[in-house]
Amino acid sequence: MSVEGVHALVRRTHEARVLRVLREHGALSRGQIAAKVGLSRTTLSEITGDLLSRGAVVVTDTDASLRAGSGRPAELLTLDPSSGQFLGVDLGHSRVRVAVADAAHEVTATGHATYAPGTGWPERVAVAFDLIDDVGARRGASFRALQGVGVGVAGPHPAGPAVAEAFRERFGAPVVADNSTRFAALAEAITDGPDLDDVLYIRLAESIDGGLVVGGRLVAGGHGVAGEFGHVPAGVPGAAADPCRCGRRGCLETVASVPAVLRNCRRRGLAVRAAEDLEAALRRGDPVAAAVLDEAADAVGQVLAAAALVLDPAQIVVGGRLTRCWPGVVDRVAATIAERTGTGTGTAVIGSGAGTGGAGAGDRIVRAARLGDEGGALGAIAALYRQTPPPAGYH
Incomplete structure (x- = not known):
């Protein structure tokens, strides 16, 4: 791996730690986040600045009501529940379905598109990308802060790893890929x-x-x-x-x-x-x-x-x-x-x-x-949830 690749991996790791702390504890000041994740104030400032610009986190309040003395109140940061945080995709034999969920694990948008049976996997992925862009435009959802993408593919197929890599390159987020029917099974289980x-x-x-x-x-x-x-x-x-x-x-x-x-x-x-x-x-x-x-x-x-x-x-x-x-x-x-x-x-x-x-x-x-045909996409999101519990304070 190149030096640039190592730096990018380290940065993603730092981002994941910050997002995990906010999921677990709710709104925190930068100082509180730095103490919990063990990052310097300078590094944390860079990370949170980037997360704020991408819409992953927002300023929700200040700690003025909690401060006993004088001094400038510190901003409290929290995950933005209105942004697209999780994306589930089901690439079937003749159609693709997508579902978008926020930081509170609520599904905020869905959509589907069709293609001819027998369509190649690169073409299916291209249709999926166009559909995701369309859903985002119609719902006002941003995918700049995705914490994870779940991709279900129809049947046991060697294209699975290549499909996962295509989504990883497109969104720069961790990808979980599996058989779409297994994802549907997980979705049915949690109903x-x-x-x-x-x-x-x-x-x-x-x-x-x-x-x-x-x-x-x-x-x-x-x-x-x-x-x-x-x-x-x-x-x-x-x-x-x-x-x-x-x-x-x-x-x-x-x-x-x-x-x-x-x-x-x-x-x-x-x-x-x-x-x-x-x-x-x-x-x-x-x-x-x-x-x-x-x-x-x-x-x-x-x-x-x-x-x-x-x-x-x-x-x-x-x-x-x-x-x-x-x-x-x-x-x-x-x-x-x-x-x-x-x-x-x-x-x-x-x-x-x-x-x-x-x-x-x-x-x-x-x-x-x-669940109907949307079960695969919802199950893909459910698989991501198993790795990312809902943030504190969300119901």
């Missing part, structure tokens, strides 16, 4: 409060993937593919009829993804080409659509039951386009899990639209996802 530690999440959409939150932390696995439920053998009759995109046959994705369900409906004579057609068929009570979805839900339930026996999650969350087509999928999945686990622990279904009632003590919760 029930910060203390929910163990959640299994599956998303039934154009593909099938998922995520695990264990002990309050995302689990990527030794090879970065933890939660790839779509490529677990479905174990149901007819599952081996179609090859999976992974090259094998019999994967859950060939039975319970949106394309698989549509394909199986057409094989039985129901002309459906898109998820909207499937929804319309279900609304009119079409028996073919109902039967195909029952079979898909049973297959999902069998895979999740095996995972539940191994991992024993407190909650199992089922999300994605398929559950929005037919909320009853969650009930069917829960029933299969209850039948297959048989451990004495009850299974309660909540939030599916047709649930079996509230949960009792000791029940394993199976519920529909509460």
Whole structure:
């Protein structure tokens, strides 16, 4: 690393320490900050001057009311809750979503943009940058003081590190990158409060993937593919009829993804080409659509039951386009899990639209996802929050 690079790293480290102290203690004078971070007054003056010019911190008051003697009151500095401090990005197969949060961990702006399926990663990143600029302009948000950027990418993909580096170069802030569905799992976990530690999440959409939150932390696995439920053998009759995109046959994705369900409906004579057609068929009570979805839900339930026996999650969350087509999928999945686990622990279904009632003590919760397509971006911000607790005095 060059001398300039070392100096830049040292400066970022000093900035991070100052911002952390302000998060932990709220408004402080420069003297108080210097004492807590162990920096000289001269160095601290340079750091805080730069942070003030970028909008990361603001002068909130003086310590005049606290001073016993005479002398010039000292300015009190605090994080600016109105500036963009955290940025979450979800780079999906055909769209990007972004969310911006302030120093108080409140989401202040969101946005989305589309691109053609199969678009290259550099082009996706370019669309994301344009979207972030647009969101900032519309909301009056500044990204000069970002404390962190979370970037979710669709699927286990070698482009992840390159994408993270592109965001790091653009914003000059620390970047956390992971699978976007794992980020969505974390977002779903904290919808029930910060203390929910163990959640299994599956998303039934154009593909099938998922995520695990264990002990309050995302689990990527030794090879970065933890939660790839779509490529677990479905174990149901007819599952081996179609090859999976992974090259094998019999994967859950060939039975319970949106394309698989549509394909199986057409094989039985129901002309459906898109998820909207499937929804319309279900609304009119079409028996073919109902039967195909029952079979898909049973297959999902069998895979999740095996995972539940191994991992024993407190909650199992089922999300994605398929559950929005037919909320009853969650009930069917829960029933299969209850039948297959048989451990004495009850299974309660909540939030599916047709649930079996509230949960009792000791029940394993199976519920529909509460967040829609924005879950990945919100989860990316949540991953940053785990490293940066909200500042003192914010609620």
